[in-house]
Amino acid sequence: GAVVSQHPSWVICKSGTSVKIECRSLDFQATTMFWYRQFPKQSLMLMATSNEGSKATYEQGVEKDKFLINHASLTLSTLTVTSAHPEDSSFYICSASRRGEKLFFGSGTQLSVL
Amino acid sequence: DQQVKQNSPSLSVQEGRISILNCDYTNSMFDYFLWYKKYPAEGPTFLISISSIKDKNEDGRFTVFLNKSAKHLSLHIVPSQPGDSAVYFCAAISTGTASKLTFGTGTRLQVTL
Numbered sequence: 458g459a460v461v462s463q464h465p466s467w468v469i470c471k472s473g474t475s476v477k478i479e480c481r482s483l484d485f486q487a488t489t490m491f492w493y494r495q496f497p498k499q500s501l502m503l504m505a506t507s508n509e510g511s512k513a514t515y516e517q518g519v520e521k522d523k524f525l526i527n528h529a530s531l532t533l534s535t536l537t538v539t540s541a542h543p544e545d546s547s548f549y550i551c552s553a554s555r556r557g558e559k560l561f562f563g564s565g566t567q568l569s570v571l
Numbered sequence: 572d573q574q575v576k577q578n579s580p581s582l583s584v585q586e587g588r589i590s591i592l593n594c595d596y597t598n599s600m601f602d603y604f605l606w607y608k609k610y611p612a613e614g615p616t617f618l619i620s621i622s623s624i625k626d627k628n629e630d631g632r633f634t635v636f637l638n639k640s641a642k643h644l645s646l647h648i649v650p651s652q653p654g655d656s657a658v659y660f661c662a663a664i665s666t667g668t669a670s671k672l673t674f675g676t677g678t679r680l681q682v683t684l
Binding site: 461550564567 | 575
């Protein structure tokens, strides 16, 4: 079946640094990928919709300059948390769907900003 | 505004018995519902779904029931097994919004021996 790979699984970084998270669809082309964030004991919240070859669509309240999304190819989307701060510490997860099928999720990235 | 709610953060069930996980939603535009299962440090995996044109969908030990008038759905697992211990998320989508899922907060199921 379709697999979405997300890397890295864990990131610990210093405050002020930038962190890049990669999301790859391994056996299908994904024109659209989604980025979610989950804080402890809260639901997965959609951050943005990543569209191949065009700008991402951000949900209300999500800073596009803070969370840079690049969907340069049909199999890769990246989320860069710029100038990360402790309040950005969270679980980030991507998903993609093959046309007409359910969403497949990556394994997620736990980001801890010191 | 939490449009999808799972009011029980945790549930403990004995092995072999039925687990019932509940989910309520407020957005009447939602017309497709899904349940995901999540183990620690892993991404959610799809479990079962139901369209709003149905009120029940069954897949092996898993059955999802939908009550549109009450805006309520439930996931039944029977018989429950220790390997079912995980966090379960319900999610809803308005198919007119291009796969934009709205998730509940999750229910942690613990199946005991």
